[in-house]
Amino acid sequence: MVTFTEEHTAFRKSVRAFVEREIDPYVDAWERDGRMPTHELFGKLGALGWLGLEYDEAYGGQGADHRFAVVLAEEIGRCDAAGVGMAIAVQTDMATPSLHRFGSEDLKARYLAPAIRGEMVAAIAVTEPDAGSDVAGLRTRATRDGDDWVIDGAKLYITNGVQADWLCLLARTSDEGGARGMSQIVVPTDTPGLRVSRKLDKLGNRCSDTAELAFDGVRVPVANTIGTIGRGFQQQMAQFQNERMVACYGRVGACERALDRTRDYLKQRRAFGGTLMDNQYLAYQLAELYARVDLCRHYNYACAEAYERGEDTSRFATIAKLAIGRLCEDVARTCLQYHGGIGYMEETWTARFLRDMRITSIGGGADEVMLRVIATMHGM
Ligand SMILES: Cc1cc2nc3c(=O)[nH]c(=O)nc-3n(C[C@H](O)[C@H](O)[C@H](O)COP(=O)(O)OP(=O)(O)OC[C@H]3O[C@@H](n4cnc5c(N)ncnc54)[C@H](O)[C@@H]3O)c2cc1C
16 A cells, blocks of 8 residues: 655645646636646646656756655546646656656756746657557658758647647657657757647547647757657657556546546435435446546556556556546446436536546557557467
8 A cells, every 4th residue: 555644645635726726617718718728827837846746856846756746646637627637747747757867957957947847838749640559650750960850740639739838759760660760859849840730629638739740841959869869769668658657647536536426416316206326226336436446546556656666667557547548438428327418418527527538548558559568468
């Protein structure tokens, strides 16, 4: 059982209060607009030190243990629109871990520190029109020209991509093919030749902006390479573990809150001479989902502990991602169903929740890709 100290508990209270005060009152408008004021919100989070909880103090991080990141994700996960948590998680756990781990001091000073302060918005640019699950198939090309990379290609479904100040880009930097010869490169979004070709319209997570990006002769210094030239694929695979872990922490918070809200609704909604909760079938269905949330929470905590010990968490992160993706769908479907007609209305949280949770089984590696990894781990 992972140990949460009084400081973790106090931090949980602070994050919950922040969500209730600074996020939830505004998300309906952000969802309607199809974008949130990311710089403004990140400025507030950065001022609190929450965008760099685990990062070195030298770059403005808090140097805190991983359990603080678990708490942050669980609590942000409870907010009224999952798109907010996705935008924050991209900043803290998807676009910046490689830079923190492998980046040069100069890159960290220019891009990591402002991201931690919330002054710059970051995005992770891996997926392409012809390469999503199969990352080794990506084609965006960075060609060396003296001390510069010249980048040509396209990236698709890039969260924060419309508002981002810089990208953690994965591009092909040699002709080796497959997983070889890729590099991670910091690309400032105001570089000539880089443009948002489309702002995408989505089923859910509507307040989080999602972009298609076009690169046409985008020139950045080779010094913007994160870590080792040619090791980008491997560095990105490690960064994906952070992405999956934090996504799973957040979803446990989201599912628990959804079940609590549905329980409360069933207790007050009357039908057939009693409350809906008097119907044991409904209570048992919710009980089963609560039990699955609990299993996932403690599986997450086992993962978090392994991460704190410095162990490889890919098995934990893969299995958790698969299980929690499925749990999210079951919770969202059940909560909407038990609200009846009102659950289908936009005025009720259940409709957005159903839409928002659907991405869990696709983004950051689809369920089938998780199964492929698990099958390989078991010699299949
Ligand atoms: C809202 C949203 C936000 C996103 N944000 C980002 C981001 O910030 N940065 C980024 O780089 N990417 C992002 N993505 C991309 C996301 O990671 C990919 O969509 C995902 O990895 C799947 O890739 P794909 O869409 O190309 O699907 P494909 O690779 O075309 O796969 C389609 C489907 O085929 C099945 N499948 C695939 N491979 C296998 C297999 N080996 N065996 C069996 N079945 C398989 C799965 O069901 C899969 O869903 C985002 C996507 C969405 C929808």
